[in-house]
Amino acid sequence: VLSADTSATSETLHQRVRAFIEASAAGAPAPTAERFDELALEVARFQAAHVPPVARLWQARRVALHRAADVRALPGLPTDVFRLARVAAHAPELDVRVFRTSGTTQGAEARGEHPMRTTRTYEQAALSWGARLLWPDGPPARAIVLAAHPRQAPDSSLSFMLELFVRSWNAPASWHFAPYARVLDARGVAEAAAEARAAGEPVMVLGTSFAFVHLDEATHGLDLRLPPGSSAMQTGGFKGRSREVSHPEMRALIATSFGLDEARVVAEYGMTELSSQLYEGTLAGRGRAGVYLPPPWMRVDAVDPSTLEPLAPGDVGIARIVDLANVDSALVVQTADRVRWVDGGIELLGRQPGAVPRGCSLAIDQVLGRDAEGER
């Protein structure tokens, strides 16, 4: 269990991060790089002292935190670690939530875990950036959610976030996905759309990629058109739960299904291991489709997959993400997602491919259900 001092330090850091988020959301002058680094390095020092996996990694890399001035010098904790060890500054007794990865591609026993001592900072981060990029003109009047409700999926960070959104909007919301039965209630979606049309109230549809695909396959003859001003947010991969659809196709599919302009469809990039999210900026008139904008309290670097050193802007590398809101876990997270900085945001280019198999040994791509580039 955290000592009183440690707990107080954690709480102070959470407050400072929330203040940082609030300042940037309120349209205050953009926080300077120094302020970001200053706060990030304080969080880093806290984690080096209290989060064992982070401490071990930085110790192994001989990171001199007392001398560090730039958060870019800190190695990222690979997302794999979240399924191999507890990544938290606090003891399990203090968890108020444990978000878990879906486990569909890795196997149920290997689900990553992100324990939370408090969700306040997560909530503020999600709502602040959502308000800027998802509902820049004010909260939608209604919501249709194609994801499991938190009651059905209490360890899903996505369900938690979506429920947070619709609660903050104080809007009628309907949920249309039963995770255990893996059933999407297409008729219910059509009824919700009809109600919105009758009321003339704009709707935001929030859902996972595979749920939108299932909906597309299940709605022949159903009218899903939404009133003007409606929009949609789509997130996540397919994880073998539906046919795979490219991102532009997905945007077109959603737009066609709901009668929306494609610019009213945005994608989110988030993960269980993070507390903040990135969105395409098209709803807010910022940037183009396919470019994901991080919030001011997050930094994304493309790093060389072999050396893990930051690359020049425009070069393709794997994403290393500094998320100030990850106060009690890992400030710097190393993903295996290939990205490129472009037009003030990042393009997502798929997962870093595994090594080309040169024998009959099992390759990681096979385990993850991806093509292992074996010969045919």
Add this chain to the structure above:
Amino acid sequence: MIDRDESSRRVSRLLGVARRLQDPDDPLGSEARRRLPEVTALSPEGVELALGEHLEVDAPRDEIAALCERAGRSPCCHVVVSANVCTAVLRALATALATSPVVRLRPSRRDPVLAQLLVRALEEDAAVERAPRSSTVRRGADSQPPPPMEVTLVEAVAPAAGDELHVYGVDATVQLHREQHPTALLRGHGTGLGVAVVAEGADLDDAAVCAAADVVPFDQRGCLSPRFVLVEGGPDRARAFAEQLHESLRALSAQVPRGRVDERLGAEIARQRSTLEAVGSWLEGPHHAVGLDPDPRALPLPPAARIAHVVPARAQTASQLLERWATWIATVGAAGDGALLETVHALAPRARRAPLGRMQRPPFDGPVDLRQL
């Protein structure tokens, strides 16, 4: 019985001509050594180890007999070798010749070298047999003419109904051939991995030397290569073993360096390094690494690049750790025996079993991988 004898003679003839590839002074052996480092990405020393120690030309007669006993019978046997270590084509071809005197072999496009050289060796051998013999060079009175056999390299296999089709490749490749050739009798061998078990009573130094000898050949790219090492006992014993293995791999790699590490493999290694540095410890040499997770929740698959993942384990915890990997376990190597080993064997009942240090040398009694898809 005559049929089996014929099969054995075909296999023996194949192994006989394959000796030429083992011999660095033979033109075929020389060509193999020249071409293989490029296509396999093994170091020249790694190629020499593969050809010198792991080309199975000296299989005992009883093992050949067992191979023929296990094999099916078919008018023609078609073989697809798309993912395998370089020397494995010899056993694949031997298994096919045990099945049929007529073999159509589609080698790996990436690494066709030994397939091409073996077929050439067979052709040259047949040409010598066909040549007129002088009165002084006659076959001995008790020797028989070579068994009739026909091995042809092909671009694509086209088995007739009832023919056997042996596919060595990733699981998706095996499935693809199953769909494309529904009337053939398909024997599929997918990818796999090896698991090493260091039992409670085993000497750690000896076990580490043996495990290193299993990791180094083919740079761990075969399905018999150990990727995970389960050390029976607590974290201290696992750490002691990991340190010993690190030293053994360092010593062995000084003689046989690892081959080329390309960008993607380098990226996998970098990720595993960071992961293990965070979870436990990472002992790395210029040509190998040993990761240690002292308190494992799950087993992350290390890249196939002479990288061993060591964990402490007990019989009670091994099932949870290995369950996810069980279907892929092609061989279990063991130092000592006991409850942990029994648990691992129960999880992978079709895996080959070998003493540690012999994982890469299974008896020549069938395919190296006895799991069949």
